[in-house]
Amino acid sequence: MRQAGTYSGILSGGISGKTGPHLLPLARIKKIMKRSGEDVKMISGESPIVFSKACELFIKELTQRSWMVTMQGKRRTLNKEDVASAVMATDLFDFLVNLVSESGNSGEAPPPLELDTFTSS
Amino acid sequence: MEDEIKHGNVTHVPNKGSPESPHVACSDSNHNQNNNNNKEQDRFLPIANVSRILKKVIPSNGKISKDAKETIQECVSEFISFVTGEASDKCQREKRKTINGDDIIWAITTLGFEEYVGPLKLYLTKYREMEGEKLIFPKQQRSDQRRQHSEYEQNIVFNNNNNININTNSNNNVYSSINVYPSFVPSDQPFSLPFSSNSFQKQLQ
Numbered sequence: 399m400r401q402a403g404t405y406s407g408i409l410s411g412g413i414s415g416k417t418g419p420h421l422l423p424l425a426r427i428k429k430i431m432k433r434s435g436e437d438v439k440m441i442s443g444e445s446p447i448v449f450s451k452a453c454e455l456f457i458k459e460l461t462q463r464s465w466m467v468t469m470q471g472k473r474r475t476l477n478k479e480d481v482a483s484a485v486m487a488t489d490l491f492d493f494l495v496n497l498v499s500e501s502g503n504s505g506e507a508p509p510p511l512e513l514d515t516f517t518s519s
Numbered sequence: 520m521e522d523e524i525k526h527g528n529v530t531h532v533p534n535k536g537s538p539e540s541p542h543v544a545c546s547d548s549n550h551n552q553n554n555n556n557n558k559e560q561d562r563f564l565p566i567a568n569v570s571r572i573l574k575k576v577i578p579s580n581g582k583i584s585k586d587a588k589e590t591i592q593e594c595v596s597e598f599i600s601f602v603t604g605e606a607s608d609k610c611q612r613e614k615r616k617t618i619n620g621d622d623i624i625w626a627i628t629t630l631g632f633e634e635y636v637g638p639l640k641l642y643l644t645k646y647r648e649m650e651g652e653k654l655i656f657p658k659q660q661r662s663d664q665r666r667q668h669s670e671y672e673q674n675i676v677f678n679n680n681n682n683i684n685i686n687t688n689s690n691n692n693v694y695s696s697i698n699v700y701p702s703f704v705p706s707d708q709p710f711s712l713p714f715s716s717n718s719f720q721k722q723l724q
Contacts, residue, residue, distance in 0.1 A: 422568050427599065429561050431618075434600035438607045444620035444643065449599060451642040452627060453564065454572050455635045456598050460591055461573040465581065476577065478586040481594070490631045493601050494594050 422450045463488060563592045602626045 424446040431445065432438050461476070463484035468476045482498040485491040569592050573583065605626035606618050620643055628636055 421572060422564055426561070426564055430564070430596050430599045431603045433562065434603040435607055437611055438603060438618065440617040442617050442619040444646075445618055445623050447646055448620040448623045448639055448643055449602075451639055452602070452623070452632075452635055453595050453599065455638060456632075457569060457572045457591060457595060458576045460594060461583075462576050464587070464591075465577050468581075474580060475582040475584055476587050477584040478590045481587050481590045485594075491594075493630075494597055497593055497597050498590060 421454055424450065427453070460484065460491070563596050566592055569595065602630060605630060 427446040427449045428441060431441055431449070460481065464476055464480040467480040467483045467487075468474070471480070478498075485494045485498045566588055570583075570588055573588070573591060577583070602623060603618070603626075606622040609622055609625060610616070610618055624636055624639055624643075627633075627639070
């Protein structure tokens, strides 16, 4: 249908694109927002839409940086350690440091290549 | 589908999986049932959506492991919580009850993501425009305008002093500064003829 194509640049849906105009589900974004704190009660209708775009930008940046680590290791598969390295290397992602280090690694800063947890898929 | 955009304020995105009914002020009675069943999933954005976005920025022959996708999924949720917390604090300080789009943008700037602000504001403006247009223009004109907008949108990529510019489009316009405002001229302007080809054929007959 022609309409699906015309939406594709800005507001296109993803895999479930036909179910909505945005890349990410607004309802789920709202849920995650509400989980962030007790004080979060009322959210305007625009907020999830802003977040939908912001998350897309965030995912793209995080992935790009992680992919650079992958390429430095001369690999073609981006794995979790690459994401962790990218987080460690970027000041902007400091709030993620605990998140990437607690998922599987015991140390403070996981080394870029950890052979025992390295999986190529 | 346009029909699925119901209102300007509360946008309803029907999800295939769970029977969610999004509304601004949440009454938890419906959500409790969902939370018990798929609590884990509710904490994150769907991995399929996340997957589709991240595939846009790696080469077509690149692959991503499942645990990397899951990690990125978790990071996004953390990002949302982080920004929302900051925006929520601001609202509290200013004694407002509702977090709005500007609060989110402010929080994003404050936390260091100022590069996002340009595209975000653009996106929000376009979204508001489109919501307004629906009231004024018929569908056909809007679809032409959107095609022009979408071509512009796809050209915004990050260029943080990387050597890699991964651009999935045929025309290689890379904007090094994120803060650009539309001063573009669409390359393929749709022609609107005063007569349609159908009417022409009728004349010949």
